[in-house]
Amino acid sequence: MKLSAELRSFQDRLGHSFSKPDLLAQAVTHASMSSANRDDNQRLEFLGDRVLGLVMAEALLALDTGATEGQLAPRFNALVRKETCADVARQIDLGAVLRLGRSEMLSGGRRKQALLGDGIEAVIAAVFLDAGFDAARNLILRLWGPRVHEVEEDARDAKTALQEWAQARGLKPPSYVEISRSGPDHAPVFTIAAQLENGESQEATAGSKRQAEQAAASTLLAELEKST
The missing domain is CATH 3.30.160.20 (Double Stranded RNA Binding Domain)
Known part of the structure; x- marks a missing residue:
């Protein structure tokens, strides 16, 4: 499969060149655009959520070797929640390449927090399936950047x-x-x-x-x- 110019540009922003471009195409395809010949990103989203969780749990444990579970849990939740995922998606303009059905398009789907958050999780899964866990980990840590170090320790916001x-x-x-x-x-x-x-x-x-x-x-x- 050959990527469109739009997806090639997104690939550059993402910082990962896909050897299996169809994975990226699936990752940006919302259920409103799925068909018999086009898979949507829901299964990838499911996988990406788990990959993201594992990477963040590993990173938080490495950053603070003395933290208790009670201290780590709110930090973890802050890093993997939908709002944070959507912020990361906006950072690389994921909304611009989402493939949406007409109804989602007209209702502002490219800006919706839920769609953006789900989309970045699907992209993470696509990278994981394309190049393995190390590639997915590197992508996540680069995109989340200082958020991992700056996450609040206090469970109360x-x-x-x-x-x-x-x-x-x-x-x-x-x-x-x-x-x-x-x-x-x-x-x-x-x-x-x-x-x-x-x-x-x-x-x-x-x-x-x-x-x-x-x-x-x-x-x-x-x-x-x-x-x-």
């Missing part, structure tokens, strides 16, 4: 901590308001405000809503703790 702060003072849980969205569809930038019913508020900007919400919550919590 900033949004949870802010909610607990509010509840302890008899306030309603904080709300998160999208102030603006900019940038191209494949790499949007969100500005989110974290707000409390007492009027306290802080804004933050990031490449995903979740990251912006976390950053806004962290900033607001820091200001609240400073003032008290």
Whole structure:
């Protein structure tokens, strides 16, 4: 099978040249585009999720030889969750090459977190089947990059901590308001405000809503703790 120019460009962004190009073609084919002669990426997604999990578990154990299971679990979850996978997919513009049916295309499928997260897992599996575990591990560690070293150790995230702060003072849980969205569809930038019913508020900007919400919550919590 000969790859299209679009997929060859994606292959360059991915940093892996497929000896079996049909694996890459399958990895970017959503179920909405499957047919009797075209396999979708669901089986690859299943495999890729397991490969990703093994690589991350191995990496976290190597990084902190003294960490307990209770410390490792939240770090692991943060690295393999769908939001993180989707962020990695956006990083290499996976959405641009996803093969989607008309309904998914019209509903903005190239930007959907679930489709992007599933897609990068399918791509990981394709690399694993094409070149083996070492190639898949190298790909994952390169794409996840500093995320592996910077993953938070605390199971509580900033949004949870802010909610607990509010509840302890008899306030309603904080709300998160999208102030603006900019940038191209494949790499949007969100500005989110974290707000409390007492009027306290802080804004933050990031490449995903979740990251912006976390950053806004962290900033607001820091200001609240400073003032008290």
